Amino acid sequence: MFTFHSTQISTPDRADVVRRLRAAGCVFAEDEAGILTSAAGSPAELLAMVERRVGGLPLEHIVGWVDFCGLRVAVDPGVFVPRRRTELLVRRAAGLARPGATVLDLACGCGAIGLAVATLVGDVGLYAVDIEPAAVRCARRNLAPLGGRVYAGDLYQPLPPRLRGRVDVLVANVPYVPSEAVELLPPEARLHEPLVALDGGRDGLDVLRRVAAGAPDWLAPGGHLLLETSSAQAGVAAAALTEAGLGTVVVGDDDLPATVVIGRR
Template identity: 75%
Template sequence: MSTSRSIPAPSRNTVVSELRAAGCVFAEDEARLLIEAAATPTALRSMVRRRVAGLPLEHIVGWVDFCGLRISVDPGVFVPRRRTELLVDRAVELAPDGATVVDLACGCGAVGLAVAARGRGVTLHATDIDPAAVRCAGRNLEPYNGHVYAGDLYDPLPPGLRGQVDVLVANVPYVPSAAVDLLPPEARLHEPLVALDGGADGLDILRRVAADAADWLAPGGHLLLETSVDQVDAALAALAGAGLTPAATHDEELGATVVIGRR
């Protein structure tokens, strides 16, 4: 009678080599995360194969480190980028104690969650049009008593929030349609197009958010949106055209730009 022997897990050096050969710039860091996340040698080999094939690391391990928080990210859901931490920083600065915060196009809920985690007494609401994102955000925001709604931008929000929102954050897509095919494969192949494509000049969704923001913001409330440095002038014009007082901020280290409109 033959007996089966368990196959040992690949060594750390082997994992690093495979990841590096596949073009992973941070192969050593990724190897550590995969090894920590794998429950068995078989799971580790599977995870390494998926990463080598181009799946986002965050989808494989099931979480992303964002603003120092471990936030769940399901397969097929947009992965928060580090540059978006600027959006959180500015939102926290502008949120009063007990703020009502709304996170539009929330994805996994990372931005709203990070604002709530650093704010005082925040009441958090979030929306997304993608059912997978809504499910993911619902789990992430539950510890903060966050409310997550399925629908397009403002449409699913409770009417009672009109004129009551202190901080409105929206990391909407701002990649021009013609540039989507130039994105890294792990983004364009494994994240929803609705979270990437911002229309002809990248600002279609931003303009829609800006147009209705004043109806939802409290007096003195702020709308914050991430954009690219090349789109700042057009984004500020959209905010001003919606009756908001516009401003912009940039972080060179993060490579991040945020436009802000005040009611």
């Protein structure tokens, strides 16, 4: 049971919050307690938020945002939550882009990758696509301040024809979990994020192959495609980019840990 020293939000017993979160299996209970306490407007709201977290709802869906690449990015319920490992994809993409570049974020979710790349690079033409209506609505809110355009549909299908052959940097964090492994994911992902954002098909690379196959039609000469995958899948993923006619390299970061396959037209 929670105890509060007064009715002011600045004085709840934070230790009680931490204990509840830790008992529920939250690895970063101290950090999460701080975020929830700061986000709550009253002791009653804090109690309700903690109950939702203990019940398995992702922290980001409760508070409505995620800290990604130093940015506070809005994340609505039912939308895929960006992972910290994806910061490698952002750093590599930003290093390849230049002010004035055309950047396309496929399977954009809340739009975090495109937002972070555009923030790091500066003035870019930013476009994004997702098939999930909730993700499209969320991405539009996140990218509107940068003038980003977000389209609803399946990968390249909804893009305006004028972008064909003009994309300088194409980023895509498509699902790469094999179908049979989805049930092994943590419940907060498996139960609260859309299956289309998690399930990558039989070997996890079905969507990645589709992105790779279509990329040469949309990339500008010298343009780059960047795809996140697992280290175990990197060889097969790289082969898909090579088969599409792209010069391909694989980069990794053991600290995150993260793996990104990069193709160049």
